[in-house]
Amino acid sequence: xxxxxxxxxxxxxxxxxxxxxxxxxxxxxxxxxxxxxxxxxxxxxxxxxxxxxxxxxxxxxxxxxxxxxxxxxxxxxxxxxxxxxxxxxxxxxxxxxxxxxxxxxxxxxxxxxxxxxxxxxxxxxxxxxxxxxxxxxxxxxxxxxxxxxxxxxxxxxxxxxxxxxxxxxxxxxxxxxxxxxxxxxxxxxxxxxxxxxxxxxxxxxxxxxxxxxxxxxxxxxxxxxxxxxxxxxxxxxxxxxxxxxxxxxxxxxxxxxxxxxxxxxxxxxxxxxxxxxxxxxxxxxxxxxxxxxxxxxxxxxxxxxxxxxxxxxxxxxxxxxxxxxxxxxxxxxxxxxxxxxxxxxxxxxxxxxxxxxxxxxxxxxxxxxxxxxxxxxxxxxxxxxxxxxxxxxxxxxxxxxxxxxxxxxxxxxxxxxxxxxxxxxxxxxxxxxxxxxxxxxxxxxxxxxxxxxxxxxxxxxxxxxxxxxxxxxx
Amino acid sequence: xxxxxxxxxxxxxxxxxxxxxxxxxxxxxxxxxxxxxxxxxxxxxxxxxxxxxxxxxxxxxxxxxxxxxxxxxxxxxxxxxxxxxxxxxxxxxxxxxxxxxxxxxxxxxxxxxxxxxxxxxxxxxxxxxxxxxxxxxxxxxxxxxxxxxxxxxxxxxxxxxxxxxxxxxxxxx
Numbered sequence: 129x130x131x132x133x134x135x136x137x138x139x140x141x142x143x144x145x146x147x148x149x150x151x152x153x154x155x156x157x158x159x160x161x162x163x164x165x166x167x168x169x170x171x172x173x174x175x176x177x178x179x180x181x182x183x184x185x186x187x188x189x190x191x192x193x194x195x196x197x198x199x200x201x202x203x204x205x206x207x208x209x210x211x212x213x214x215x216x217x218x219x220x221x222x223x224x225x226x227x228x229x230x231x232x233x234x235x236x237x238x239x240x241x242x243x244x245x246x247x248x249x250x251x252x253x254x255x256x257x258x259x260x261x262x263x264x265x266x267x268x269x270x271x272x273x274x275x276x277x278x279x280x281x282x283x284x285x286x287x288x289x290x291x292x293x294x295x296x297x298x299x300x301x302x303x304x305x306x307x308x309x310x311x312x313x314x315x316x317x318x319x320x321x322x323x324x325x326x327x328x329x330x331x332x333x334x335x336x337x338x339x340x341x342x343x344x345x346x347x348x349x350x351x352x353x354x355x356x357x358x359x360x361x362x363x364x365x366x367x368x369x370x371x372x373x374x375x376x377x378x379x380x381x382x383x384x385x386x387x388x389x390x391x392x393x394x395x396x397x398x399x400x401x402x403x404x405x406x407x408x409x410x411x412x413x414x415x416x417x418x419x420x421x422x423x424x425x426x427x428x429x430x431x432x433x434x435x436x437x438x439x440x441x442x443x444x445x446x447x448x449x450x451x452x453x454x455x456x457x458x459x460x461x462x463x464x465x466x467x468x469x470x471x472x473x474x475x476x477x478x479x480x481x482x483x484x485x486x487x488x489x490x491x492x493x494x495x496x497x498x499x500x501x502x503x504x505x506x507x508x509x510x511x512x513x514x515x516x517x518x519x520x521x522x523x524x525x526x527x528x529x530x531x532x533x534x535x536x537x538x539x540x541x542x543x544x545x546x547x548x549x550x551x552x553x554x555x556x557x558x559x560x561x562x563x564x565x566x567x568x569x570x571x572x573x574x575x576x577x578x579x580x581x582x583x584x585x586x587x588x589x590x591x592x593x594x595x596x597x598x599x600x601x602x
Numbered sequence: 603x604x605x606x607x608x609x610x611x612x613x614x615x616x617x618x619x620x621x622x623x624x625x626x627x628x629x630x631x632x633x634x635x636x637x638x639x640x641x642x643x644x645x646x647x648x649x650x651x652x653x654x655x656x657x658x659x660x661x662x663x664x665x666x667x668x669x670x671x672x673x674x675x676x677x678x679x680x681x682x683x684x685x686x687x688x689x690x691x692x693x694x695x696x697x698x699x700x701x702x703x704x705x706x707x708x709x710x711x712x713x714x715x716x717x718x719x720x721x722x723x724x725x726x727x728x729x730x731x732x733x734x735x736x737x738x739x740x741x742x743x744x745x746x747x748x749x750x751x752x753x754x755x756x757x758x759x760x761x762x763x764x765x766x767x768x769x770x771x772x773x774x775x
Contacts, residue, residue, distance in 0.1 A: 228684070234710050235685040447684070447711050522690055522708055548710050549687045579690070579706060579713075 204251035205351045205421060205428040213443055221317035223252040226445040237448040238551040241410055242593070245357030246444035247435050251428065252316035255347040255418060256326075259309035262341035266333045267302065267310060270326070272471065272492045274481030278304040281385045283405060286479055287471055288314070288325060294494015295467035296474060298322050299459060301407060303385055311385075311403065313352070313416075315461050349421045351428035356414035356452075359440045361598065364404070364415055367434055369397040380406050382413075382597035390431060398431065399424045409449065411456025411595040454546050454560065455553070457515060457590030463526055464513065464545040464560055470494060472501035475513040505565075511542065512568035515590040516576070518557035519583050523549045524576040530563055531575045533584065541567060544576060552593050563587065654719065654759050655768035661743055662719040668756055670725060672747040673704060675716060678772050680742035683709040689735045691727025692749050698722060700758060705748045707738060720758040722751035 201224040210217060214230025226249060228234050240246055258267065267275050273286040283303035287296045298321070302312040314322045323346070330344050355364055361377050368375045369389035380386055385405035389397040400420040408414035419428045435441055450460070459465045465474045472480075480502060484490055487499050501508045518524045530542030547559030559576070567574060572587040652664035652671075659679035664671045680686070688708040698704050704718040705727065728747050730737055737746040753759075763771060 233685050238710075451710055522688055522706065522713065525713060549708070551710055555687050579703075579715075 202252070204249055205425070206249045206251060206353075206432055209429050209432055210249065210443075215443070215445060218446070220446060221252055221315070222319070223316060225249070225252060226443070228445040228447045229443050232442060232444075234447040234451070235551045237442065237444045238451050240442050241357045241412060241444055241448055241452055242552055243358065244440045244442075245355060245359040245363050245414070245438075246442055246448065247432060248354040248356065248444050248449055249351075249432070250354050250416070251351040253352055254314045254316060254319050254322065255350050255352060256312050256314065257305075257309065257345045257347055258312070258342065259306075259345075260340065260342040261308055262333055262337050263308050263310055263343075266330060266342055267312075268484075269333075269492055270329050271300075271302065272480040272484055272490075272495070272498065273302065274483055275302060275304060275310070277481070277483070278302075280304060280306055283383050283385060283407065284479075287465075287476065288322065289470075289493040289498075290325075290467060291493045292497075293467070294470040294497040296461075296465050296469055296471065296476075297325050297467060299461055299465065301405075303405065311418075317462055347418075351419040351421060352416060353419065353428070353432060353435075354408055354410075354414060354416045355435060355441070356408045356410040356412045356444075358413060358596065360412070360414040363435065363438050363441055366438070367391055377406075379600075380404070380598075381600045382406050390434060392430060392434065398427060400427065402431065406598060409456075409458060410452035411458070411591055411593055412452075413596050413598045450546075451548055451551055454548060454558065455550055455591060455593040456595055457560070457592065459513075459560075460546060469513075470498050470501060472498060472505060473509055473511070473513075477502050477505075509565050511562045511564055513545075513560065513562055514568050515588045515592065516544070516547075516559045516561060516574070516585040517588050517592075518547070518559055518576055518578075518585040520557070521583060522578045522581070523547050523557040524559045524561075524578050524583065524585065528559075528561075529577045530561060530585070531577060531582070532567075533573060533575045533582075538575075538577065538582075541574065550592055556592075558592050559585070560590070652759070654762035654764060655771075656717065656719045656762060657768075657771055658717050659772075660717055660719050662759065662762065663747075664753065664756060664759060669753060671720070671722070671751055671753050671759075673716070673718060673749045673751060674747040675707060675738065675742050676768070676772075677742055679707075679714075680739050683707060683714065683738075684711060685709055686735045686738040689731040689738060689748065691729070691731060692724045694724055694726055696724040698724065698751070704751070707748075708735075716748055718749070718751065719762055720751075721754045723754075725750045725752055 199222070201219050202222055203224055207224065210226040215226035216228055217224045218227045228237060232240060237246065264275060270288050271286040272289060273284050275284070278284060281303065283301050286300055286302050288298045288300060289295065290297055298314050298318040300312050300314045302310055305311050326344065330342055334341055365377045367390045368377065369391040373379070374386060375388060383406065385403055387401040388404050389401050391397055400422070403418040405416045407416055417431065419431055421427055436443055453460065459474065471477055480498060484492065485499055485502060487495070490499060516524070524544045525547045526545055528544040528547065529540045530544065531538045532541055542561055542563035544559045544561040547557065549555040550558045563574065568587060570587055570589050574585050574587065575582045576585045653661060655661050655676060659676045660673060661676050662671050662673050686707055686709050690706040692704050698718040699721050700719060701717050703715040704724065705716040707714050707716060727749050731746060731748065740746065
């Protein structure tokens with residue numbers, strides 16, 4: 129079988145770190161520098177136009193320089209299925225992942241998700257289980273969330289925070305399964321950093337509280353797929369096995385999960401229950417489905433085939449995932465957020481639990497930095513994460529420099545961290561990025577340099593496409 | 603769903619088959635190809651092989667006057683980029699050195715510079731693309747050319763890839 133030549137395969141189609149634009153950061157208005165980064169004079173192994181992926185793996189810079197990029201790419205349990213469905217595979221966060229499939233273009237797949245339902249393989253993400261009497265305390269040290277207020281099978285978006293600085297090590301969704309056991313999912317592109325971080329925190333905790341205080345498990349044998357779109361619930365419901373009240377997805381609200389079986393085509397139920405969480409990364413209603421493989425290595429493919437055999441469901445890849453999440457105003461780690469930001473610095477202050485903001489009692493990592501930022505942002509934060517819409521023409525993408533429209537010298541006042549023409553908004557150029565404190569108010573007009581041309585942009589609220597999370601009657 | 607279980611490089615193989623007729627035309631044309639009027643992407647003088655390619659997936663085709671040329675991106679590039687949403691055209695009289703940008707093509711996913719295969723001076727950009735960028739996906743190697751330039755030295759084309767060499771270069775990718 130043709131193995132994937134790691135660095136020659138695929139095309140820089142998600143190329144948020146695109147050639148000329150990332151160059152223009154350093155160029156700062158010079159017309160010369162960007163030229164050196166492209167063109168015929170690059171080494172023959174690099175094709176400038178269709179340059180291989182500096183794909184926006186989570187943790188861009190790290191990915192590019194990481195030795196992992198020269199190691200063989202890992203495959204998810206759905207790898208063969210992707211190939212059979214005509215996927216264009218690209219290296220992403222150390223995995224060979226589907227960028228898109230032969231049946232739909234990127235824009236078509238994006239729109240399909242907004243109108244019907246799409247299935248994404250996200251098995252590259254890291255699934256963890258943390259349990260034991262110390263699990264809650266440990267997680268409430270490394271995150272600022274009020275995890276003690278979560279009911280069983282409830283989840284929340286959170287961030288792992290560096291000790292001292294409060295910098296964002298990774299973003300994560302944490303689910304409380306029982307009083308003292310938690311399931312959480314972290315980014316594939318941050319695997320090494322996250323594991324080292326958690327290892328250190330957990331060792332320290334065990335050292336103080338005993339070896340049995342915490343049990344940490346990485347669920348390597350599980351696949352993870354996301355079914356997203358307005359028809360996701362209807363489709364998934366039709367395959368849920370059994371008929372007890374727990375099988376009714378109408379009572380499974382956003383941010384909650386349940387273990388349920390699906391009915392396979394022969395009428396039997398899946399050999400394991402699947403952990404079905406009502407959540408996602410597209411802004412649509414939908415589910416993330418964690419699939420055990422113990423004794424059933426083909427279960428992920430069976431479930432995927434089951435769901436995609438429905439005529440309203442198509443497979444979708446990283447390309448659509450990226451444009452969907454940006455329209456929904458969601459951050460991509462390594463691009464929109466990094467260890468350089470605290471949650472308030474990344475306009476994610478809301479993840480800090482309301483009852484965790486008292487400096488006298490707050491014990492989470494970085495609390496002494498983060499709490500003053502929440503209390504008086506104008507004094508403590510130098511920049512803010514905001515949305516922009518950019519005038520018609522070339523979109524502003526990652527790395528494009530934000531400037532003051534009236535400043536001839538074009539001194540940077542911010543930077544774009546994600547941006548593209550929005551498929552749902554008829555190609556309107558949308559972007560996320562950071563801008564100087566004070567210029568972050570909605571309606572503020574700024575300039576963005578795209579290939580050294582000044583383009584007008586306006587600070588806008590996010591999301592661009594309203595989220596349709598299923599919150600039940602409210 | 604595609605019935606064909608595609609290989610890992612669906613494009614390369616598809617582009618490959620699309621290229622074959624081109625090669626065919628090229629080999630018979632010196633004898634049979636006159637007069638030519640209709641299919642511009644295949645037009646060439648009887649003596650010169652005038653449509654050349656770059657490793658960065660541009661094509662350049664010298665007109666019969668031997669002096670002006672049109673530049674565009676290849677079928678393979680257009681296919682790979684996906685839905686093109688915006689094309690940045692060069693200004694008239696822009697002087698470009700080989701390897702410099704003579705335009706840019708934006709898809710939802712990425713921005714890619716279009717590099718001039720040779721040195722010259724821009725006569726015009728293809729205004730059709732201002733209103734209809736998606737045209738790039740429909741006719742990248744013919745009507746959806748990106749720039750027309752005055753070539754400084756037509757001999758510069760000699761060092762570029764011919765159709766066969768280009769085809770081989772994308773088959774490797």
